[in-house]
Amino acid sequence: xxQVTQSPEALRLQEGESSSLxxxxxxxxxxxxxxxxxxxxxxxxxxxxxxxxxxxxxxxRLKATLTKKESFLxxxxxxxxxxxxxxxxxxxxxxxxxxxxxxxxxxxxLP
Amino acid sequence: xxxxxxxxxxxxxxxxxxxxxxCKPxxxxxxxxxxxxxxxxxxELLIYFNNNVPIDDxxxxxxxxxxxxxxxxxxxxxxxxxxxxxxxxxxxxxTTLNTGELFFGExxxxxxx
Numbered sequence: 001x002x003q004v005t006q007s008p009e010a011l012r013l014q015e016g017e018s019s020s021l022x023x024x025x026x027x028x029x030x031x032x033x034x035x036x037x038x039x040x041x042x043x044x045x046x047x048x049x050x051x052x053x054x055x056x057x058x059x060x061r062l063k064a065t066l067t068k069k070e071s072f073l074x075x076x077x078x079x080x081x082x083x084x085x086x087x088x089x090x091x092x093x094x095x096x097x098x099x100x101x102x103x104x105x106x107x108x109x110l111p
Numbered sequence: 112x113x114x115x116x117x118x119x120x121x122x123x124x125x126x127x128x129x130x131x132x133x134c135k136p137x138x139x140x141x142x143x144x145x146x147x148x149x150x151x152x153x154x155e156l157l158i159y160f161n162n163n164v165p166i167d168d169x170x171x172x173x174x175x176x177x178x179x180x181x182x183x184x185x186x187x188x189x190x191x192x193x194x195x196x197x198x199x200x201x202x203x204x205x206t207t208l209n210t211g212e213l214f215f216g217e218x219x220x221x222x223x224x
Contacts, residue, residue: 044154
């Protein structure tokens, strides 16, 4: 069974304090690994797709990386507006469009 | 682009009542998904459609749940009869067959008393 584990569950940072979120996964062949951001009362918003080990994607202060067993979401010099829950999801090979989501990391960036 | 539109945003009902949640996917998207989110279980896939055809409904918890997609621009998720354990936020998402990124609606928060 596909499994996605995110850590930590919650993270509090001071503005400008860089850190990383972890997503460990077990899947029978990976079609893609996805990162989403979810704000309170909103639906998840797509950030990145990673397809193969060694791949990296960047968007503003966020950079996602992928290995064969885990993915990291690096946050450089975060701002309060980066506060949100970050969700990781995997899509197994041959599964069409099904995604299995992790439970998320709730990030709070203090001014 | 209007995005994925869900209604109602909030629904409070009593146990045993029928609940119908509605979704309008993004125009041109041909895959539609229904997810349920709770604190305990996170985001769970209930069912998804490709080109209006249900492909996998293995996530539908019980026969009390049913979903339809009569055309490319509308889908419903129905719970009959509803129970307190059905309380959750229900999300609809859409995408094209050629990409993996899902576009989510803002969700329908269901409370069953």
